[in-house]
Amino acid sequence: MSSTRHAFITGTAGFIGYHLAELLLSEGWQVTGYDGLTDYYDVALKEARHARLARYDGFKAHIAQLEDMDSVMAAMQSGPKPDAVIHLAAQAGVRYSLENPRAYIDSNIVGTFNIMEASRAVGTGHLLMAATSSVYGANTEMPFGEDQKTDTPLTIYAATKKATESLSHAWAHVNGLPTTMFRFFTVYGPWGRPDMALFKFTKGILEGKPIDIYNHGNMFRDFTYVTDLVRGIRGLIDAVPGGPDTAVAGDSLSPVAPWRVVNIGNSDKVRLEDFIDALERKLGQKAIRNYMDMQLGDVPATWANAELLQNLTGYRPQTGISDGIAGFVDWYKDYYRV
Numbered sequence: 144m145s146s147t148r149h150a151f152i153t154g155t156a157g158f159i160g161y162h163l164a165e166l167l168l169s170e171g172w173q174v175t176g177y178d179g180l181t182d183y184y185d186v187a188l189k190e191a192r193h194a195r196l197a198r199y200d201g202f203k204a205h206i207a208q209l210e211d212m213d214s215v216m217a218a219m220q221s222g223p224k225p226d227a228v229i230h231l232a233a234q235a236g237v238r239y240s241l242e243n244p245r246a247y248i249d250s251n252i253v254g255t256f257n258i259m260e261a262s263r264a265v266g267t268g269h270l271l272m273a274a275t276s277s278v279y280g281a282n283t284e285m286p287f288g289e290d291q292k293t294d295t296p297l298t299i300y301a302a303t304k305k306a307t308e309s310l311s312h313a314w315a316h317v318n319g320l321p322t323t324m325f326r327f328f329t330v331y332g333p334w335g336r337p338d339m340a341l342f343k344f345t346k347g348i349l350e351g352k353p354i355d356i357y358n359h360g361n362m363f364r365d366f367t368y369v370t371d372l373v374r375g376i377r378g379l380i381d382a383v384p385g386g387p388d389t390a391v392a393g394d395s396l397s398p399v400a401p402w403r404v405v406n407i408g409n410s411d412k413v414r415l416e417d418f419i420d421a422l423e424r425k426l427g428q429k430a431i432r433n434y435m436d437m438q439l440g441d442v443p444a445t446w447a448n449a450e451l452l453q454n455l456t457g458y459r460p461q462t463g464i465s466d467g468i469a470g471f472v473d474w475y476k477d478y479y480r481v
């Protein structure tokens with residue numbers, strides 16, 4: 144019998160899914176990717192990520208929508224039974240959910256249920272799915288811990304992700320399917336998303352155009368470097384939730400299901416203005432700053448308590464913003480030849 148491990152990853156043409164797939168492929172895993180290549184942002188960037196994964200023999204991609212249950216099931220049954228299913232595909236982005244809320248219901252609720260159902264049907268050993276730090280919504284107690292209430296989401300985006308935490312808990316209870324939910328904190332780095340702040344700021348500064356800075360720069364984010372993030376996910380793949388007697392210190396493990404939720408964040412509260420200053424230093428160019436008011440749906444601050452991740456995996460993210468920004472800018476200049 145082959146000892147090669149098999150992962151089914153959704154969103155492999157996306158920012159985080161691409162990085163995770165590359166990490167597992169480099170470790171010798173077989174990876175089945177599933178991605179809808181939606182045009183929420185530049186499809187060429189998504190195709191370029193997939194092209195890099197295609198250099199590995201162990202990678203196979205299925206291009207279809209999450210909402211298409213027949214395709215999800217066929218893809219999941221196409222290879223050996225996955226040791227882990229890691230669901231990272233989503234309609235992402237906080238602000239676009241004000242414009243097009245239905246896209247979030249379709250992709251994040253219906254699509255996530257399809258992944259849950261297919262995971263149960265094939266009997267994977269571990270289902271891992273992305274929620275978001277945005278579920279902490281209007282909470283003000285910092286840092287955000289997994290034991291806090293998350294009953295005040297500020298956008299439909301956050302609400303759909305919170306809903307998937309509830310749906311997956313019930314699913315894990317009913318089916319005994321071990322499930323880990325992640326709450327990510329503003330992930331950034333090479334191959335990043337064009338709708339996110341670092342990409343928009345870098346592009347604007349290099350083109351000599353003004354950059355829009357929300358809430359006059361008076362916001363805080365726990366910026367998490369993508370390489371650190373996928374190392375955290377990698378550790379959690381092997382931290383399969385079991386019964387209540389397997390809980391570690393500070394665990395969010397459910398008393399009635401093999402289910403837990405884990406923050407993956409840098410545990411560092413960075414002021415947006417300081418982040419932009421660091422970007423200017425790396426680029427050697429000043430930004431033209433267009434200060435704006437707070438945007439509807441935005442949270443003023445995020446800051447992760449990452450102790451549970453450390454207790455489960457022995458690892459915690461550690462890249463500071465100057466190294467992280469440098470990693471992004473070097474990639475951006477190389478990829479766009481500027």
Ligand SMILES: Cc1cn([C@H]2C[C@H](O)[C@@H](COP(=O)(O)OP(=O)(O)O[C@H]3O[C@H](CO)[C@@H](O)[C@H](O)[C@H]3O)O2)c(=O)[nH]c1=O
Pocket residue numbers: 235236237275276277327328329330338339340341343355356357358362363364415441
């Ligand atoms: C796009 C944009 C953002 N900002 C500000 C808002 C935030 O304080 C900060 C970072 O914004 P973003 O890079 O869009 O990230 P954020 O709002 O935290 O949301 C991200 O992080 C969330 C939490 O992990 C994810 O669920 C979202 O999918 C992801 O987009 O920069 C600006 O000032 N101007 C901008 O144009």
